Amino acid sequence: MTSTLTPPRTTARPARGGFGRLLHAEWTKFRTVRGWVWSAVGAVLIICLVGLLATAAGNESDPDGGSALPVGPGGEAVNDSFYFVHQKLRGDGSITVSVSSLAGAVTTDPDDSGSGLAPWAKAGVIVKDGLDQGSSYAAMMVTGSHGVRMQYDYTHDRAGMTGAASREAPRWLRLQRTGDTLTGYQSADGAKWTEVGHADLSGLSATPEVGLFVTSPSVEEETGTGTGFAPAVATGTFDRVTLGGRWTGGSWRSDQVGRDAGTSASYSQDAKGGATPSGDGFAVTGAGDIAPVVGGPATSGVRTIENFLVGTFAGLIIMVVVGAGCVTVEYRRGMIGLTLAASPRRGRVLVAKGLVVGSVALAVGVVSAAVMVPFGGRRSEANGFPVLTVPTATELRVIVGTGLLLAAASVFALAVGALLRRSAVAVTMVVVGMVLPYLLATASVLPGASQWLLRVTPAAGFAIQQSIERYDQVVTVYAPSSGYFPLAPWAGLAVLGAYAAVSFAAAVVLLRRRDA
Missing domain, CATH: 1.10.357 (Tetracycline Repressor; domain 2)
Structure with missing residues (x-):
């Protein structure tokens, strides 16, 4: 008996590299x-x-081109405009101050006096690598509505105690430099201190500018046709300025950092900034901001x-x-x-x-x-x-x-x-x-x-x-x-x-x- 065998079916498998083909x-x-x-x-x-x-589309009023915005240590565009009362610090040291008041004026017309305080108006002590806009810094400050803050290199912000500064309840601030490290302290009475934070400012100058500053950014307001920004100024009163460490021994100097308020839409600093002696300290007036530049109407x-x-x-x-x-x-x-x-x-x-x-x-x-x-x-x-x-x-x-x-x-x-x-x-x-x-x-x-x-x-x-x-x-x-x-x-x-x-x-x- 003869039988015919049918070979089994085979299923072809895709060759390797099939997906590549x-x-x-x-x-x-x-x-x-x-x-x-x-x-x-x-x-x-x-x-x-x-x-x-x-x-x-160019700016016909500025045919030579627009002025470049300052650039911070991190590479971002920044506002860096404030009034500065300062000395040089040689090496390590500290500055301590009592802020007894922070008042401000907000108005849509710079020729008229106004009232009010910008929420992010700032008055405090600052260690800055130089007077050039965009240079590295660390600051301890009292703000209009956000209490005590430590800010550094424009983008960093740390919160301290809450509440406003007043003659009855001043805010004591201290910045301590140790090498490239700046440590910020706060106190309600000048005796008991707490640390707010610290900043590592790599490459900080051996003789940075250190002192008192005041600035005030524009204030958001409803104009009837949308959201706008009203210019603002602030005045801070500093008492009992105490210096520790090796200072250069020079006298206090007053300077405007930045020609104007940058993109903060505040008053011209040349017209509004100033400092006058007040007891053992100073009354300092300023406008502008020390902060990164962001979008919005102020940067139109x-x-x-x-x-x-x-x-x-x-x-x-x-x-x-x-x-x-x-x-x-x-x-x-x-x-x-x-x-x-x-x-x-x-x-x-x-x-x-x-x-x-x-x-x-x-x-x-x-x-x-x-x-x-x-x-x-x-x-x-x-x-x-x-x-x-x-x-x-x-x-x-x-x-x-x-x-x-x-x-x-x-x-x-x-x-x-x-x-x-x-x-x-x-x-x-x-x-x-x-x-x-x-x-x-x-x-x-x-x-x-x-x-x-x-x-x-x-x-x-x-x-x-x-x-x-x-x-x-x-x-x-x-x-x-x-x-x-x-x-x-x-x-x-x-x-x-x-x-x-x-x-x-x-x-x-x-x-x-x-x-x-």
């Missing part, structure tokens, strides 16, 4: 479609062109690096169209069947497409931002607009973040395109979900909802481009219209990333289940 195939497909390639190039050009147009004539990237909107729309088209065009032309036949593992096909379009969008964003951030800054300053300097790490985050923003948006569009199989509908959904909430929030069309629009919609991703920070010790309008997002930069990008990830996962599931 698939990725190469998707890249080849992308670069051979001229429309996609030229769209990516056009996105770079349009981002740069719109950014250039945004910096084209100052630009941020985000201003040079306004073309990101146009570039994003282009890359969204490309991202959606990478999958919808195959459905429209009937090519998706061939693609899935060549690579039966459908999820890997979508992943390969996402890596290709995401990488191209990343390159588009990084190249555009890397060109516009430095070039836009130079062009803006040449046209009379100072630019808020930011630390190098922040600048790099904005540049790389612009690329990640476009990459996440294009992958989001790819996923929505795979879900809907219709390019126009997919592009519309992504653009409306990202651009419309941003425009509504920044234009203050829906004031009550603007914060939530930038928290829960894909538009939260634009937060990655924010270069200016929020500081509790600086009063301004912290709102989307002033360039402030409710979420931190990376948190905002994570919201957009979550939309893209969920959409992508859903697209993979449906691609596996549906008929091509």
